[in-house]
Amino acid sequence: MxxxxxxxxVRDLRKQYAVHEKDPGFVGSLRAFVHRKTRQVEAVRSVxxxxxxxxxxxxxxxxxxxxxxxxxxxxxxxxxxxxxxxxxxxxxxxxxxxxxxxxxxxxxxxxxxxxxxxxxxxxxxxxxxxxxxxxxxxxxxxxxxxxxxxxxxxxxxxxxxxxxxxxxxxxxxxxxxxxxxxxxxxxxxxxxxxxxxxxxxxxxxxxxxxxxxxxxxxxxxxxxxxxxxxxxxxxxxxxxxxxxxxxxxEQGSGGKTVRLQFRQPVSGAQLAAYGTVVSSDGLSAELRVPRAEVSARAARLLSDLDVADLTVQDPPIEAVMAELFGAKAEVPA
Known part of the structure; x- marks a missing residue:
């Protein structure tokens, strides 16, 4: 377009702030009054x-x-x-x-x-x-x-x-x-x-x-x-x-979410052999599985365990953001 x-x-939009810094305490306040220290912070960089x-x-x-x-x-x-x-x-x-x-x-x-x-x-x-x-x-x-x-x-x-x-x-x-x-x-x-x-x-x-x-x-x-x-x-x-x-x-996650329902209880330790256990309560579980191995691991799960239902989905967008930004990610409160 x-x-x-x-x-x-928008082309190469930038915003830089001068942030004032002060040492703690009364002495720090006096020093800042005489000589203010600043540092430059780039809030937006070439967007x-x-x-x-x-x-x-x-x-x-x-x-x-x-x-x-x-x-x-x-x-x-x-x-x-x-x-x-x-x-x-x-x-x-x-x-x-x-x-x-x-x-x-x-x-x-x-x-x-x-x-x-x-x-x-x-x-x-x-x-x-x-x-x-x-x-x-x-x-x-x-x-x-x-x-x-x-x-x-x-x-x-x-x-x-x-x-x-x-x-x-x-x-x-x-x-x-x-x-x-x-x-x-x-x-x-x-x-x-x-x-x-x-x-x-x-x-x-x-x-x-x-x-x-x-x-x-x-x-x-x-x-x-x-x-x-x-x-x-x-x-x-x-x-x-x-x-x-x-x-x-696709970019933020190397895996897919596999949700499982079991006819007989299955422990989290057993499920760890098939992927990363996100949650498990015995009769239901959620695993994170590498995209390239989803078909193979789903086949193993169906063969090895008494599975009543299995669905494969992309992870929720909240999880993707958490993976991209770690603890800083904005997720629902």
Whole structure:
């Protein structure tokens, strides 16, 4: 795809911070007052990718990898130290009005709603800021109220809303101007399972209805697997993977998961001869087996043990991320 066709175009994007360091204690504070020590930290290092109009992309990586920093640069909140970023043809760092009217950044741990006022008042403020015509505003409000189930909560003070209710209102406020680009940073964090699914369904519906481009980070892999076909993985500020979920599983894992049900109890020690035992409770077990040996080991299991059922699957994406990044991997809480 040519860069001028891209909704988001990024080439060699970089962000470097100067981090101040201080020795502990009173003496350290005095020294820092006279002579501050700093070190340079590269939060994002030469990241390049293009997103097509209407594409939904998962943006994954361990904590501190540079995901939020990248989203902030693409939304214009941070200026890059180098490289090029264009969103809908605009340079985000310029924060032009025409640009801001076509994007949104939703951060699950930040809020834009006015705490002591009803959510509806914040919506009216956003209508004025984005200069949304009354007819479009009313139509969008009817749509969001129905899809998100906002009836009955719009006139409550925001501080009296539950976390799930507040997140629904945050999404509605962020998308009231019908942006073409959605940068979603942990939009379901802290929500229960039902509310997470409601948010996913809303994002999916919005993408299909308006053809919006979505870039999504999340601790919950179900968010990514249910919404995105393409995955970008960043680690230590560098893009280390760009492809679909199946490719990520292939690259990140040298094995497949074999799930077993037995008619007679089988010990973990017995199963160790056939692969790495992930779990075992006697009548059921899960093994990790090298891809090249799956057929042979499955045949041995069926021949040697009293197996009632055997299935072979790619490992869950959470396990793949854990293998790629070790203890740093972001997996569901």
């Amino acid at each position: 040519l860069p001028h066709d891209a909704a988001v175009h 390049s990718f293009d997103l097509a109009p209407g594409e939904v992309v998962g943006f994954l990586g361990p904590n501190g990898a540079g995901k939020t920093t990248t989203l902030k640069m693409l939304s214009g909140l941070l200026h890059p130290s180098g490289g090029e970023a264009r969103v809908l043809g605009f340079e985000p760092r310029r924060r032009e009005t025409a640009f801001l009217k076509q994007i949104t950044l939703v951060m699950g741990q930040k809020q834009q709603l006015i705490w002591d006022l009803p959510a509806l008042d914040s919506f009216l403020v956003n209508q004025a800021i984005y200069e949304i015509p009354d007819e479009q505003y009313r139509a969008t409000m009817r749509e969001f109220t129905e899809v998100l189930g906002l009836e009955g909560i719009l006139k409550k003070q925001v501080r009296k809303l539950s976390l799930g209710e507040r997140m629904k209102c945050e999404l509605a406020a962020a998308l009231l101007h019908r942006p073409k680009i959605l940068f979603l940073d942990e939009p379901t964090i802290g929500l229960d399972v039902n509310m997470q699914e409601a948010v996913r369904e809303f994002v999916r519906d919005y993408n299909q209805r308006y053809g919006a481009t979505v870039m999504l980070t999340s601790h919950y892999m179900a968010d990514v697997t249910s919404l995105a076909r393409r995955i970008l993985v960043i680690d230590q500020g560098q893009l280390v993977f760009d492809g679909d979920l199946a490719q990520l599983a």
